[in-house]
Amino acid sequence: MGASQKDFENAMNQVKLLKEDPGNEVKLKLYALYKQATEGPCNTPKPGVFDLINKAKWEAWNALGSLPKETARQNYVDLVSGLSSSSDSSSQAKPEADRKQAEYETVVMTSEDGITKIMLNRPAKKNALTEQMYQEIMLALEAASKDDSTITVLTGNGDYYSSGNDLTNFTNIPPEGVEAKAKNSAILLRNFVGSFIDFPKPLVAVVNGPAVGISVTVLGLFDLVYATDRATFHTPFSHLGQTPEGCSSYTFPKIMGPAKAAEMLIFGKKLTAGEAYAQGLVTEVFPDSTFQKEVWTRLKAYSKLPQNALRISKQIIRSQEKEKLHAVNAKESSILQERWLSSECMNAIMNFFSQKAKL
Numbered sequence: 001m002g003a004s005q006k007d008f009e010n011a012m013n014q015v016k017l018l019k020e021d022p023g024n025e026v027k028l029k030l031y032a033l034y035k036q037a038t039e040g041p042c043n044t045p046k047p048g049v050f051d052l053i054n055k056a057k058w059e060a061w062n063a064l065g066s067l068p069k070e071t072a073r074q075n076y077v078d079l080v081s082g083l084s085s086s087s088d089s090s091s092q093a094k095p096e097a098d099r100k101q102a103e104y105e106t107v108v109m110t111s112e113d114g115i116t117k118i119m120l121n122r123p124a125k126k127n128a129l130t131e132q133m134y135q136e137i138m139l140a141l142e143a144a145s146k147d148d149s150t151i152t153v154l155t156g157n158g159d160y161y162s163s164g165n166d167l168t169n170f171t172n173i174p175p176e177g178v179e180a181k182a183k184n185s186a187i188l189l190r191n192f193v194g195s196f197i198d199f200p201k202p203l204v205a206v207v208n209g210p211a212v213g214i215s216v217t218v219l220g221l222f223d224l225v226y227a228t229d230r231a232t233f234h235t236p237f238s239h240l241g242q243t244p245e246g247c248s249s250y251t252f253p254k255i256m257g258p259a260k261a262a263e264m265l266i267f268g269k270k271l272t273a274g275e276a277y278a279q280g281l282v283t284e285v286f287p288d289s290t291f292q293k294e295v296w297t298r299l300k301a302y303s304k305l306p307q308n309a310l311r312i313s314k315q316i317i318r319s320q321e322k323e324k325l326h327a328v329n330a331k332e333s334s335i336l337q338e339r340w341l342s343s344e345c346m347n348a349i350m351n352f353f354s355q356k357a358k359l
């Protein structure tokens with residue numbers, strides 16, 4: 001449940017009782033969230049260039065775009081609660097504590113320094129994507145699209161980025177039968193990929209280890225893909241009796257050319273991080289020993305760039321493709337709905353469970 005009006009009023013009172021000055025940056029953020037929570041999106045003309053203070057306040061409020069009033073209220077309460085606890089417990093206040101934004105079971109979502117991080121969190125299963133996880137990633141993306149962060153990151157916990165679709169998704173067949181399951185799964189897949197196509201802010205994949213299946217294909221919908229040199233990129237669809245998804249049948253040939261896309265998507269060639277970089281799927285590869293440090297330093301610097309300019313630039317680039325991408329997504333999902341019922345696919349899944357066949 002979101003913050004109530006009472007929580008909001010309490011938070012406003014707490015601000016007055018803060019023992020330490022939180023600094024101009026935080027004060028501007030508080031001002032902007034307060035205005036958004038009480039009045040909605042910025043509705044006043046921009047102050048003149050010489051009216052520095054009011055211009056900074058206006059810009060902070062305007063940067064919140066169409067953030068809903070309820071979310072602004074919740075963010076205000078969270079921000080104040082972080083400030084109060086840090087000024088109570090220590091004199092070294094962190095500007096923005098590592099704030100957990102919602103309760104999820106399969107992902108961890110945190111926001112800090114203008115970056116919302118969605119971390120896949122089933123390390124013992126190599127971050128294989130269960131149906132619950134697809135749903136939670138969609139919810140987390142929806143929340144990230146509306147929060148006040150500048151950049152959104154998807155990454156994995158543990159040694160894998162993700163081993164793709166959790167093959168146990170094929171085993172829990174409902175009483176309505178396998179056809180109904182395939183139909184619902186195609187809807188789930190289409191919605192899942194759709195939430196990447198429509199994501200409005202810069203979206204970054206921090207590929208912390210090997211990536212398989214759908215965790216690779218949707219990379220074509222990200223704005224930056226940073227990979228450790230330990231990462232590999234594997235789309236073994238034919239081995240599984242399946243076909244490409246995540247819009248990769250369109251984005252991969254565009255990114256790497258038809259010949260290299262065919263090697264990956266038809267023949268299941270596994271790429272090293274260096275190969276994925278050479279083929280344009282990956283933006284930059286970092287040595288594993290310094291991967292986290294280098295990537296987060298880079299992202300923190302990017303997150304300080306003007307938020308609206310980043311968002312609008314992304315939208316200009318992506319909007320030209322959106323309709324096409326949605327059409328490709330619909331087609332890929334409907335082809336897979338049929339494929340999942342094929343004996344080729346069923347045999348491959350049985351093979352994984354009976355012999356624990358590894359890719």
Ligand SMILES: CCCCCCCCCCC/C=C/C(=O)SCCNC(=O)CCNC(=O)[C@H](O)C(C)(C)COP(=O)(O)OP(=O)(O)OC[C@H]1O[C@@H](n2cnc3c(N)ncnc32)[C@H](O)[C@@H]1OP(=O)(O)O
Nearest residue numbers: 125126128163164165166167169182185213214340358359
């Ligand atoms: C009727 C229709 C229903 C359809 C529902 C579909 C919903 C949307 C589908 C969207 C389309 C997506 C397609 C894809 O993503 S295709 C790619 C699928 N992925 C795989 O085939 C990978 C399978 N896993 C492996 O080959 C290996 O586990 C791997 C090479 C990834 C790692 O090997 P390693 O030896 O290092 O580790 P383990 O195998 O011991 O793994 C540790 C445990 O994790 C389990 N695991 C790992 N990956 C998966 C997975 N993808 N699905 C299920 N389980 C996985 C593994 O079994 C181990 O478990 P245990 O410790 O219990 O043995």
